[in-house]
Amino acid sequence: MKKTALVIMAAGIGSRFGGGVKQLAPVGPNGEIIMDYSIYDALEAGFNKVVFIIRKDLEKDFKEIIGRRIEKIVEVEYAYQELDQLPEGFQKPEDRTKPWGTGQAVLSARELIREPFAVINADDYYGKEAFVKVHDYLVKEQPGQEEVLSICMAGFILGNTLSDNGSVTRGVCQVDEDSHLVKVTETHNIVKTEGGAGVLQEDGSILPLDADSYVSMNMWGLTPEFLEVLETGFVEFLSGLTPEDTKKEYLLPTIVDGLIREKRAEVTLLETRDTWFGVTYKEDKQTVVDAFAELIRKGIYKEKLF
Template identity: 65%
Template sequence: MGETTLVIMAAGIGSRFGGGIKQLEPVGPSGEIIMDYSIYDAIEAGFNKVVFIIRKDLEKDFKEVIGNRMEKVIKVEYAFQEIDDLPAGINVSTKRTKPWGTGQAILSCKNLISGPFVVINADDYYGKEAFVKIHNYLQSVKNMDDKYNYCMAGFILGNTLSENGAVTRGVCSVDSDFYLRDVEETSGIEKIGDKAVVSLADGKTKEIDKNSYVSMNMWGFLPSIMNELETGFIEFLKNLGDVDEKKEYLLPTIIDNLIKENKAKVKLLESNDRWFGVTYKEDKDVVVSSFKQLIAQGKYPEKLF
């Protein structure tokens, strides 16, 4: 079997929580962090390499907390996402302080990817089902002529809400064969009672069906995506102007464009697992008790590795 890679986007860790790197805090009974569980599930599903996308300044801490341990169980490589890592010949004068978003993150590991790969966020727990479905799907399409055949894990909105505040989710619409039509980034989704509700600009609220599929930034790709990301990034930078210091080159938007241009087909693979992550500091307790529960159910051993 060829190389199949788990790509973990971790360049943004720490930035949303000030000094302490919340995403690297233990949540499992033997000191595991959320990433440990993702890597465990990915290995179990058949992925045999992990690429961590991090910032250069986090390298030492990151290796101490997780990287060095992981090298004992799976092949590990690092890609560095930096603001000034731009395509040849492109110069951008900007006051921005952080890199260019998830599209640039994936592009930073272009030279480390030789086969199918799955992309996830560092601080999200996705469950076992999605890794298995994505791995199997990527194995089935990797020899097809249709090189832009990708996939994503579709989570049920109700399984992804936080008790502690509003979240942003990519709400998906699909055709009858479960191919993605579009992903609509929707911010401010709150859990109110047993409903999912969005506050609108005019002060009113709108309910979203809790059974809608949402994207949690878990994508299955073939290496062909890299060329599209590269040409897209050049376009993005050329059209940036001086207007928006914070504008990001984001995967959902990129995928959306590829679908609309008929360049890519993206299969939505349904996962019924409950997602959880540390969006708010208060979420940590929920995450800790969720892992306790999963261990009690026999889904994970007390000590992962």
């Protein structure tokens, strides 16, 4: 069986969750967290390695709550995303407190990844379909030019990815007739509306969005070669920062969008109709608990996962 890794970005600070570590909030009947269900779905789809990206200050709690348990059923490795983890010649600005973003998160795991891999957020529930489609893509040989990366992205329907409790950020996608990603635009302040979805403007008005459009939920199917692109790109990103850029992030959707524009990557969008849910806000937690209870009631998951 071809080796494939699931890389879970779990170093977020969880600020909108009220200061707690939202990735470790229990949502299942036996204390399961969202990551448990993602790992369960990934193993069922065929992934056979898990890489957790965490912060050093989370390590003790993380291993106690989920790490040691998962280590018993699959190969597990840990990478650490830190603010001062920068290429040679760069130093963390004194006033920088915001993480460097999802691009740096994945880059922090470079020494641990030697196989095709999927990247996901720790606090998002993706459903089973996306894991199967991404895994199946990764284990097949992809036609194409050697100098062009062949990668994939799980494309969710925007209307299936909104929170009842506030705005969300999504990578809004454009695709061509061959289901290849043409453009992905990181879009902030997306809210539910009576008509479906829209972007909340500073003046309080709402710019409508097509609720049936595809969005990225940061579920990518990537190759080790992509890590080389991340490394050189991070140096370029840091070199272009100004003293005012204290919150600018190195983000996967923006990186992939640039590769598409430069014709350095061909990105296949794999549609999934599963409904996303996650703990973006503290108020989301009960909704997620209820959703997993319903999935268990329907027999989609066992009451005790592992």
